[in-house]
Amino acid sequence: MEKGNQLLIVSDQKDDLDTIVRQVASSFTQYHVAADDAKGIQLFDKFLPEIILVCLQDIEHSQRFYLGLYRASEKIKHSPHQSILLCKTTESNAAYEICVRGVFDDYVVFNSPYDVHRLKLSTQQAIEKINLRLQLAEFKSSAASTRQYDGLQKLSMDDAIQTYADLETALGAQLDRFLNRMASGDLQSSASQLDPGQLKQQFTRFKQETISAELKKSLARFTPERAGTSVTETSNATAEKSLTGSASDRLHAEADRYILVVDDDEMYLTILQSILQSAGYQVIQAMSGRQALEQMNRRKPDLVLLDLNMPEMDGIEVMKIARSHEYLKGVPIIMLTGNSQKTTVLEAIQGGARDYIVKPAESRLLLEKVAAMLERKSIR
Amino acid sequence: MTTDNYATSAQPPIDHAVLTRMVGDNSDIHRHLLAKFISLTPATIQQIHQACSQQQAEAVTQYGHTLKSSARAMGANELAEVCQQLEIMGGSQNWPQIAQLELRLDPLMAAIMDYVNSLPEK
Numbered sequence: 001m002e003k004g005n006q007l008l009i010v011s012d013q014k015d016d017l018d019t020i021v022r023q024v025a026s027s028f029t030q031y032h033v034a035a036d037d038a039k040g041i042q043l044f045d046k047f048l049p050e051i052i053l054v055c056l057q058d059i060e061h062s063q064r065f066y067l068g069l070y071r072a073s074e075k076i077k078h079s080p081h082q083s084i085l086l087c088k089t090t091e092s093n094a095a096y097e098i099c100v101r102g103v104f105d106d107y108v109v110f111n112s113p114y115d116v117h118r119l120k121l122s123t124q125q126a127i128e129k130i131n132l133r134l135q136l137a138e139f140k141s142s143a144a145s146t147r148q149y150d151g152l153q154k155l156s157m158d159d160a161i162q163t164y165a166d167l168e169t170a171l172g173a174q175l176d177r178f179l180n181r182m183a184s185g186d187l188q189s190s191a192s193q194l195d196p197g198q199l200k201q202q203f204t205r206f207k208q209e210t211i212s213a214e215l216k217k218s219l220a221r222f223t224p225e226r227a228g229t230s231v232t233e234t235s236n237a238t239a240e241k242s243l244t245g246s247a248s249d250r251l252h253a254e255a256d257r258y259i260l261v262v263d264d265d266e267m268y269l270t271i272l273q274s275i276l277q278s279a280g281y282q283v284i285q286a287m288s289g290r291q292a293l294e295q296m297n298r299r300k301p302d303l304v305l306l307d308l309n310m311p312e313m314d315g316i317e318v319m320k321i322a323r324s325h326e327y328l329k330g331v332p333i334i335m336l337t338g339n340s341q342k343t344t345v346l347e348a349i350q351g352g353a354r355d356y357i358v359k360p361a362e363s364r365l366l367l368e369k370v371a372a373m374l375e376r377k378s379i380r
Numbered sequence: 381m382t383t384d385n386y387a388t389s390a391q392p393p394i395d396h397a398v399l400t401r402m403v404g405d406n407s408d409i410h411r412h413l414l415a416k417f418i419s420l421t422p423a424t425i426q427q428i429h430q431a432c433s434q435q436q437a438e439a440v441t442q443y444g445h446t447l448k449s450s451a452r453a454m455g456a457n458e459l460a461e462v463c464q465q466l467e468i469m470g471g472s473q474n475w476p477q478i479a480q481l482e483l484r485l486d487p488l489m490a491a492i493m494d495y496v497n498s499l500p501e502k
Contacts, residue, residue: 360453
């Protein structure tokens with residue numbers, strides 16, 4: 001077992017806590033116990049444990065705690081870990097569903113007389129997984145500097161030509177200075193002792209250093225794909241995203257999902273935004289069809305919730321325009337309609353909507369449809 | 381039913397169970413949305429009054445439809461019902477009925493505002 005793994009146990013049942021500690025604590029360098037949500041969040045941020053076992057009075061409380069931890073903790077998104085939900089026999093179906101939805105990584109029916117070793121085995125497997133992920137992250141981090149040069153691929157041809165011209169100018173100026181120093185005797189003491197091969201080596205090293213410095217300066221001028229994110233940050237985010245397989249990754253990815261909501265009713269927009277943001281999505285609003293198309297052109301959304309009935313340009317028209325653009329035609333659209341009449345629904349589906357929601361939709365239904373659509377999109 | 385019936389109705393003008401189904405059970409979110417609702421809705425009601433006074437049936441239908449959705453989502457059931465009737469009556473240009481419904485908007489909104497403003501602060 002790797003050294004340095006830490007465990008956080010969150011349980012409000014003292015007997016359960018004792019049992020868990022007895023079964024698994026010996027596998028860890030350190031373990032921490034929290035009897036309530038606030039303490040659990042505090043301990044997570046302090047120790048950044050690799051494994052979290054959650055065993056509250058029922059799985060609903062456990063789920064609420066873990067999602068709350070995601071909202072409250074400043075560090076959890078950047079702290080790789082595995083989460084295990086402990087449940088009663090009667091809760092195993094629901095626990096399975098929660099894990100399939102990606103909230104927890106695994107579940108264990110706790111204290112089952114028929115499977116007394118399950119918790120220990122699951123914990124050990126979780127440790128192996130997390131250590132593998134950490135090794136992979138280290139490997140990817142060492143490749144981050146290489147990926148910085150990926151930024152060049154995002155440049156337009158004009159930008160690339162300009163960058164090359166800048167490099168030539170800078171290199172030329174540096175070479176002139178180098179030659180001037182040689183001519184004035186600055187480098188004489190060393191140069192006089194160098195044979196032509198050594199001089200070539202020194203010159204090559206000098207050239208590489210100059211190019212590297214200029215290239216870094218040039219890259220810094222260009223806006224990366226997402227505004228406000230540096231090229232290095234983008235690379236790191238990509239590296240983290242590629243570490244798939246963990247529930248925390250999926251939650252993290254969910255938080256990165258960008259949804260455009262379009263409705264001419266400001267109140268309903270606010271409602272949609274509240275529901276989606278509380279589920280961890282990034283939300284941008286548009287109050288007209290025109291604004292919606294502008295927003296889509298500015299940044300391609302992962303999903304659009306589009307009101308059918310809007311003045312000037314209705315949802316169908318917006319959808320047709322979006323579908324006619326190569327850049328936007330793959331973006332899934334869920335149509336928001338004021339009624340569930342067959343003609344309205346047909347019109348929306350025939351126009352290219354992947355699904356529809358009758359307004360006002362309950363948050364559970366809305367989030368289910370959104371999650372299902374995003375899931376389908378990521379599978380494609 | 382007269383407007384007084386609505387103003388003195390025993391039922392609170394906001395059904396929190398509906399609000400919870402719509403946006404979840406976070407009371408901070410409830411407060412935030414209700415505050416937004418009472419800040420935005422009077423302008424929409426004003427637009428309905430204007431559309432009624434100018435007998436613009438299409439506008440009555442449009443604003444009635446818009447306010448109906450928001451009111452339903454907020455659990456303002458009576459207001460939502462009036463708006464739905466306005467939407468329907470706007471379609472059929474039934475001006476006597478529209479005038480009756482229009483009279484109910486302001487007292488209902490006043491009751492909602494009183495109720496929201498009386499909610500305890502966190």
